[in-house]
Amino acid sequence: MRGIFQVSAGRRRLGVIRGDRVAVIGAGPAGISAVIQLSRSGIRPTVFEEGEVGGLLRNANLVENYSGFPGGISGMELCGLFRRQFEAFSPELIRERVVRVDYDGGVFAINTPSAEYFADVVVVASGTISKKPDVAIPQGLTDRVFTEIVPIMGASGKTIVIVGAGDAAFDYALNLSRKNRVIILNRGERLSCLGVLFDRAMGNSRIEYRTNASLTAINPAKSGKIALEISANGDILTEFADYLVFAIGRVPRTDFLAKKISQNTEQLMREGVLHFIGDVHGGRFRQTGIAVGEGILTAMKIAERRTGDE
Numbered sequence: 402m403r404g405i406f407q408v409s410a411g412r413r414r415l416g417v418i419r420g421d422r423v424a425v426i427g428a429g430p431a432g433i434s435a436v437i438q439l440s441r442s443g444i445r446p447t448v449f450e451e452g453e454v455g456g457l458l459r460n461a462n463l464v465e466n467y468s469g470f471p472g473g474i475s476g477m478e479l480c481g482l483f484r485r486q487f488e489a490f491s492p493e494l495i496r497e498r499v500v501r502v503d504y505d506g507g508v509f510a511i512n513t514p515s516a517e518y519f520a521d522v523v524v525v526a527s528g529t530i531s532k533k534p535d536v537a538i539p540q541g542l543t544d545r546v547f548t549e550i551v552p553i554m555g556a557s558g559k560t561i562v563i564v565g566a567g568d569a570a571f572d573y574a575l576n577l578s579r580k581n582r583v584i585i586l587n588r589g590e591r592l593s594c595l596g597v598l599f600d601r602a603m604g605n606s607r608i609e610y611r612t613n614a615s616l617t618a619i620n621p622a623k624s625g626k627i628a629l630e631i632s633a634n635g636d637i638l639t640e641f642a643d644y645l646v647f648a649i650g651r652v653p654r655t656d657f658l659a660k661k662i663s664q665n666t667e668q669l670m671r672e673g674v675l676h677f678i679g680d681v682h683g684g685r686f687r688q689t690g691i692a693v694g695e696g697i698l699t700a701m702k703i704a705e706r707r708t709g710d711e
């Protein structure tokens with residue numbers, strides 16, 4: 402495997418980046434663990450992260466299934482620990498969004514809005530992105546409508562409506578209910594969350610759960626709140642909220658992969674130059690422990706392949 406990860410001429414030059422030419426896209430639990438294990442093998446990857454190191458897990462109320470934390474730990478705290486461990490290995494961190502990854506002549510070209518980078522091996526650890534709501538969000542209200550709750554974790558005394566019926570909807574509700582009133586809207590009756598989350602929410606007087614309640618319109622209210630039009634059992638009701646959160650499912654985030662890569666994914670994976678780890682390919686099985694394990698496994702395979710090349 403060749404040595405240097407370079408920036409192309411013709412675009413903004415950032416200089417030569419030290420280390421092996423392994424790029425990790427995303428610094429959530431999967432990317433973090435890959436980076437740590439790669440570093441332990443003497444490979445210094447370059448990591449691209451458009452948001453905060455820690456990823457989606459920062460939203461989690463109580464992580465009870467990640468080993469080492471009897472009694473559980475909040476997602477934010479666990480991510481704080483992940484971040485410290487990640488930073489201790491001083492990886493090259495590019496705080497930008499990857500907008501395109503292409504593959505030509507045995508080399509990946511990775512584009513951010515400001516530069517182009519080259520790598521021999523790419524690890525895609527970009528997780529998932531929320532499905533698009535099917536209700537129009539008025540321009541003036543976009544700063545009060547969310548698909549993750551990190552931006553409103555400090556909210557207090559507010560009314561927050563959450564749309565969804567899965568783990569995320571109930572986990573968000575439990576988290577936000579500490580200081581707020583929360584209403585969960587399920588458009589049907591079917592639940593797709595863990596029983597333990599549902600039971601905890603039902604035992605919480607600050608969480609109201611409504612079934613057969615579909616959000617049909619979002620409008621600004623004179624009071625400054627958001628007026629939510631809700632169709633419930635044949636009636637149309639208006640609920641006034643401070644914030645609205647959509648927890649309506651997530652899809653893999655691979656929009657940055659060029660067609661050439663999508664069409665040759667299996668071949669590139671067989672060659673050991675393209676890897677997918679964590680939620681981005683987790684399907685229904687999206688958990689931190691899985692993401693972390695896959696990060697380590699992939700890093701070990703990359704290191705083994707390098708040793709084989711030498």
Ligand SMILES: Cc1cc2nc3c(=O)[nH]c(=O)nc-3n(C[C@H](O)[C@H](O)[C@H](O)COP(=O)(O)OP(=O)(O)OC[C@H]3O[C@@H](n4cnc5c(N)ncnc54)[C@H](O)[C@@H]3O)c2cc1C
Binds near residue numbers: 526
């Ligand atoms: C409310 C909630 C509660 C949860 N509770 C638990 C729990 O109790 N136990 C558990 O095991 N799991 C839990 N999870 C799931 C857990 O958060 C995920 O399984 C885990 O975060 C997956 O890690 P990942 O690294 O694969 O993806 P992510 O955490 O999604 O990280 C992906 C990272 O890639 C970055 N990225 C994406 N695209 C780009 C791009 N183009 N350019 C640059 N950066 C990019 C993102 O900004 C993000 O930081 C919960 C999730 C939610 C939402």
